[in-house]
Amino acid sequence: MISIAFFNNKGGVGKTSLVYHTAWMFAELGHSVLAVDLDPQSNLSIMALDVERLESFWPDNGHPKTLQGALDPLFGGTGDVRPAHIEPVSDRFGLIVGDLALSRIEDDLSTEWPRCLEGRERAFRVTSAFWRIIREAAARHEARLVLIDVGPNLGAINRAALVASSHVVMPVVPDLFSLQGLKNLGPALRKWRTTWTKALEQRPPGIDDLPAGSMTPVGYVLMLHAERLGRSTMAYAKWEKRLPSTYRESVLEKPGETVGESDPHQISRIRHYRSLMPMAMESRKPMFLLTPADGAIGAHQSHVQQCYGDFERLAREIARRVGLEG
Numbered sequence: 001m002i003s004i005a006f007f008n009n010k011g012g013v014g015k016t017s018l019v020y021h022t023a024w025m026f027a028e029l030g031h032s033v034l035a036v037d038l039d040p041q042s043n044l045s046i047m048a049l050d051v052e053r054l055e056s057f058w059p060d061n062g063h064p065k066t067l068q069g070a071l072d073p074l075f076g077g078t079g080d081v082r083p084a085h086i087e088p089v090s091d092r093f094g095l096i097v098g099d100l101a102l103s104r105i106e107d108d109l110s111t112e113w114p115r116c117l118e119g120r121e122r123a124f125r126v127t128s129a130f131w132r133i134i135r136e137a138a139a140r141h142e143a144r145l146v147l148i149d150v151g152p153n154l155g156a157i158n159r160a161a162l163v164a165s166s167h168v169v170m171p172v173v174p175d176l177f178s179l180q181g182l183k184n185l186g187p188a189l190r191k192w193r194t195t196w197t198k199a200l201e202q203r204p205p206g207i208d209d210l211p212a213g214s215m216t217p218v219g220y221v222l223m224l225h226a227e228r229l230g231r232s233t234m235a236y237a238k239w240e241k242r243l244p245s246t247y248r249e250s251v252l253e254k255p256g257e258t259v260g261e262s263d264p265h266q267i268s269r270i271r272h273y274r275s276l277m278p279m280a281m282e283s284r285k286p287m288f289l290l291t292p293a294d295g296a297i298g299a300h301q302s303h304v305q306q307c308y309g310d311f312e313r314l315a316r317e318i319a320r321r322v323g324l325e326g
């Protein structure tokens with residue numbers, strides 16, 4: 001299983017939109033893909049499902065079909081995790097639906113994390129809960145690829161989400177805050193990886209079913225929230241220039257590595273498709289599949305095609321980097 005977290009310590013950079021569109025694109029390209037909404041804000045679920053369907057997942061008397069439902073027996077102290085419902089979004093794209101109630105397990109995850117180093121059984125069960133749910137669901141969905149959406153913080157939920165991730169893709173906007181986000185992210189990932197590796201040496205007998213927690217950085221995706229005439233505006237150009245070195249220093253700890261004209265750590269670029277996004281939200285489809293019937297008429301149609309190209313390049317490049325093909 002290849003599980004990729006889309007992560008930046010800065011909010012509003014386009015993580016959720018990226019997970020949604022990339023999952024659709026992988027499905028378009030013939031891959032079975034599972035997306036997991038691990039952000040308690042549940043924006044991915046809101047984007048993927050219409051409001052009536054969404055409401056059916058969040059009734060007042062318990063949420064058995066969300067991620068929280070799969071976690072309930074373990075965190076409620078009555079058992080272990082149970083299989084999660086997989087909501088079909090498109091032919092091959094399945095979603096594990098998010099839940100605001102997820103924020104309630106933050107404290108428990110936080111308390112149990114250091115206890116892994118003491119070799120305590122419950123600590124390992126709790127910390128690996130996301131991974132175990134995801135792995136079972138991916139097998140059932142026959143998906144080799146899992147995309148994980150998380151909130152913009154370095155809290156315990158995200159730490160457990162990253163432990164469940166074999167890879168990390170970092171969406172960045174060329175601005176000060178996004179660069180600052182990368183600077184926080186790099187050391188956090190290293191610390192989590194190191195601690196988890198040490199913890200694995202303390203695993204109690206009988207607890208063999210645990211993630212490797214490799215969190216391998218795949219690269220960054222440049223989200224161009226303002227692009228005119230095919231060139232970044234002056235303000236963005238300044239930050240864009242600093243991205244390659246910030247990424248190498250903070251995420252890879254390789255400040256001296258030299259690169260040529262194009263940065264090998266930049267996976268791809270996604271343009272800002274202003275009016276397509278509201279249409280996509282309204283039609284519950286990705287921007288690159290909008291038709292004239294959805295309102296994408298005239299010049300919008302060429303943007304739709306351009307958008308398809310952006311996401312196809314991105315998906316193919318991610319597939320190549322994580323070894324999904326072949």
Ligand SMILES: Nc1ncnc2c1ncn2[C@@H]1O[C@H](COP(=O)(O)OP(=O)(O)O)[C@@H](O)[C@H]1O
Binds near residue numbers: 011014015043270277
């Ligand atoms: N390529 C894009 N074109 C147009 N709007 C975008 C694009 N990517 C993201 N957005 C918009 O930017 C805002 C933030 O995106 P979102 O995916 O919610 O970011 P995050 O998950 O990082 O907080 C949303 O309003 C979204 O619709």
Ligand SMILES: [Mg+2]
Binds near residue numbers: 016017039043150151
């Ligand atoms: Mg989001």
